[in-house]
Amino acid sequence: MAAAASTSMAATAVLMHRLPSAKQAVVFSPLPNRPSLSSIPFKQLKETGRSYQLVVKASSSDETPIDADELLKDLQEKWDAIENKSTVLLYGGGAIVAVWLASIVVGAINSIPLLPKIMELVGLGYTGWFVYRYLLFKSGRKELVSEVEAIKKKIAGAE
Numbered sequence: 001m002a003a004a005a006s007t008s009m010a011a012t013a014v015l016m017h018r019l020p021s022a023k024q025a026v027v028f029s030p031l032p033n034r035p036s037l038s039s040i041p042f043k044q045l046k047e048t049g050r051s052y053q054l055v056v057k058a059s060s061s062d063e064t065p066i067d068a069d070e071l072l073k074d075l076q077e078k079w080d081a082i083e084n085k086s087t088v089l090l091y092g093g094g095a096i097v098a099v100w101l102a103s104i105v106v107g108a109i110n111s112i113p114l115l116p117k118i119m120e121l122v123g124l125g126y127t128g129w130f131v132y133r134y135l136l137f138k139s140g141r142k143e144l145v146s147e148v149e150a151i152k153k154k155i156a157g158a159e
Contacts, residue, residue, distance in 0.1 A: 082088055110116050134144040 079085075109119065134140045
């Protein structure tokens, strides 16, 4: 009986600090108190020589509102304009399956010891070659732009 009472009192003592109280708790900390940033002007922050983080909050503006009804109507018009809906659904489903399979393959490769580091080195080497070949010199950039334009024309069916 005495053990049950002491367990109950210990549980009450443990849970008491979680209950909200009307009085403010005193917190002892080895760190010095920092003034809140809202009470100090920005110029004074620069003058103190201490580094503070500036907190920025996002707020909504009426400049570019996104109208959900307009967006849904636009998507409905585009969907109605598609002649072969089954092909679009098939390609979409195929893309989802391809991403899923790629995730599985990458996970399997990542579990093999030392292979991820080798793949990182191969990627770094290819990136260096690409920068040297296409981005470093003006003639390479022109060649890259012409190749991208040719691929765009091929995809669009203009060629």
